[in-house]
Amino acid sequence: MSEIGSDALAGTPAADGWWMPGEFEAHAGCWMLWPERPDNWREQARPGQRAFAAVAAAIARFEPVRVGVSAAHAAAARALLPPQVGVLTLAHDDCWMRDVGPTYLVGVPGQLRGVHWHFNAWGGLEEGLYHPWDQDTQVAAKVLALDGRARYRAPIVLEGGAIHVDGEGTALLAAECVLNPNRNPGMTRERMEALLREYLGVTHFIWLRLGVYLDETDGHIDNMACFLAPGKVCLTWTEDRADPQYERSQEAEARLAAARDARGRRIEVVKLPMPGPLYMTETEAAGLTPSAACKPRRAGERLAASYVNFYFANGALVIPQLDARTDAEAAAILRQACPGREVIGVPAREILLGGGGIHCITQQVPDPHAPRARPVRAGAG
Numbered sequence: 330m331s332e333i334g335s336d337a338l339a340g341t342p343a344a345d346g347w348w349m350p351g352e353f354e355a356h357a358g359c360w361m362l363w364p365e366r367p368d369n370w371r372e373q374a375r376p377g378q379r380a381f382a383a384v385a386a387a388i389a390r391f392e393p394v395r396v397g398v399s400a401a402h403a404a405a406a407r408a409l410l411p412p413q414v415g416v417l418t419l420a421h422d423d424c425w426m427r428d429v430g431p432t433y434l435v436g437v438p439g440q441l442r443g444v445h446w447h448f449n450a451w452g453g454l455e456e457g458l459y460h461p462w463d464q465d466t467q468v469a470a471k472v473l474a475l476d477g478r479a480r481y482r483a484p485i486v487l488e489g490g491a492i493h494v495d496g497e498g499t500a501l502l503a504a505e506c507v508l509n510p511n512r513n514p515g516m517t518r519e520r521m522e523a524l525l526r527e528y529l530g531v532t533h534f535i536w537l538r539l540g541v542y543l544d545e546t547d548g549h550i551d552n553m554a555c556f557l558a559p560g561k562v563c564l565t566w567t568e569d570r571a572d573p574q575y576e577r578s579q580e581a582e583a584r585l586a587a588a589r590d591a592r593g594r595r596i597e598v599v600k601l602p603m604p605g606p607l608y609m610t611e612t613e614a615a616g617l618t619p620s621a622a623c624k625p626r627r628a629g630e631r632l633a634a635s636y637v638n639f640y641f642a643n644g645a646l647v648i649p650q651l652d653a654r655t656d657a658e659a660a661a662i663l664r665q666a667c668p669g670r671e672v673i674g675v676p677a678r679e680i681l682l683g684g685g686g687i688h689c690i691t692q693q694v695p696d697p698h699a700p701r702a703r704p705v706r707a708g709a710g
Contacts, residue, residue: 336474337482341527342444347436348530348704349444351496352641353558353667355699357441358393359642360472360692361385362424363406365399368623369423369459369683371616380679381424382409384640384647384687387673389414391642397421397468417475422450422465425685427551428488430692431469431480434530441697442479444528445469446487451546452511458545458684459623476694483528485521486512490549490689492529495559498591498704500531503540505548532705533591537581541565542573544633545624551688552635554581557599557666560590565635566600574603591705599666601659604634604652613682626682638686639663641693646670649677649687 342348363381364370370377385394389411397419398406407416421429428451431443448466450457473480493501508518522534540548554564564581567574578600585596614628636659639648646663650656656674664672677687 337445337480338442340481342434342436342442342481343527343530345436347434347442349432349492349494349496350435350695350701351494351556351559352693353556354496354701355696356392356641356643356693357696358395358694359388359640360426360430360694361394361396361690362419362421362426362429362468363396363398363402364424364683365402366423366459366623367618368620369617369626370679371613371682373618376679377683378406378409380675380677381690382411383675384677384680384690385414386411387647387675388640388642388691390673391645397426397472419468419471420464421468422462423459425465425490425689426468426692427490427689429465429468430489431473431478432489432492432529433478433693433695434481435695435697435701439697441476441695442481443469443473443476444481444483445473446483446489447485448488449486449512451488452509456511461622481528483524485516485524488546488549489692490546490551490685492525493550493555494529494531495556495590496701496704497559498530498532498706499535499556499559500525500529500533501535501537501550501554501556501562503537503548503550503553505539506546506550509547511547530704531591533589535585535588535590535596537584539577539580541633541635542577543631545684549689552633552638552686553577554585555637555688559592560594561597561599561666563599563601563637563663563666565603565637567603572603572606578603599662601636601662602655604636604655604659605632607632607634607652607678607681609682632681634681635686636663638688640687640691644670646672647687648672648674649680650674651677651681
């Protein structure tokens with residue numbers, strides 16, 4: 330399938346004065362996609378659909394939510410979703426709106442634009458998680474068209490889950506993912522930083538080396554660490570020295586401790602306990618429909634569970650409930666770290682079984698009217 334439209338803007342966001350705001354800033358709404366494929370979502374995706382509906386309902390208490398659904402599933406989705414959640418026909422290969430949807434930008438007050446990244450299912454034909462992904466490559470352009478927003482077409486493969494920003498010029502990334510040759514062969518860190526300066530409007534980078542252990546996205550940052558506010562990062566953490574995640578989190582903490590943001594501030598680190606370890610059960614694996622088009626999921630496989638994979642809503646945090654032993658502790662830490670926000674837990678194991686979390690299935694639309702300062706320019710701070 331050829332790429333839809335030839336409406337991409339000729340310049341770059343930074344050159345035109347646009348940038349990606351922090352996710353903790355005010356939103357105009359949220360986009361999601363509907364889980365449908367039975368080779369990745371057990372029992373014909375019905376448990377996953379109920380989990381997605383619960384996430385949509387939680388977010389819709391605080392901001393408008395729209396869900397893209399294939400025509401074949403539209404009636405079922407409408408029946409499961411709350412009436413205030415919008416349902417739109419939008420073809421897709423799977424439901425990871427964070428990765429296939431647009432990255433929204435702010436600049437001119439009252440307006441938004443978006444970046445449309447290239448997508449190859451987290452690794453292409455040899456290492457990707459499913460194929461084909463031709464419908465997913467169209468989602469960002471379609472969403473921006475539905476929103477009436479101008480589109481920049483970035484020249485690289487990148488997923489929204491691979492980037493976090495503070496809205497003031499700093500980007501947080503994991504090299505394991507962003508510099509993986511299965512995305513952009515031959516890409517150097519210097520070249521990637523130059524491109525992200527242009528397409529995110531950032532000027533400063535904090536690189537972690539690794540993401541969460543066994544994360545099938547090759548270490549998306551949104552499962553490992555994220556900005557809670559400028560100068561404040563939460564980090565997946567475990568005290569279990571025998572767990573493979575221990576050294577990853579220790580190294581990440583050391584890198585964050587040595588880092589400064591675009592304004593020269595030290596980074597405050599908020600440690601979130603890692604749930605589990607959690608594993609796929611025999612019953613869960615048996616509910617999947619085998620397919621050569623999708624990465625197989627097997628009983629006993631460790632799941633890349635993380636409480637960092639949450640969603641900022643207006644006045645709230647919608648966080649995953651994954652493990653009764655640690656759910657309350659994670660919620661309490663986030664409640665203290667984000668004063669003034671209501672912390673809402675939503676059962677998210679079914680989302681995790683499909684390979685992701687609440688942040689992975691959502692994409693915030695910034696409020697274009699919210700007051701905000703421009704990020705630090707290159708050479709400042």
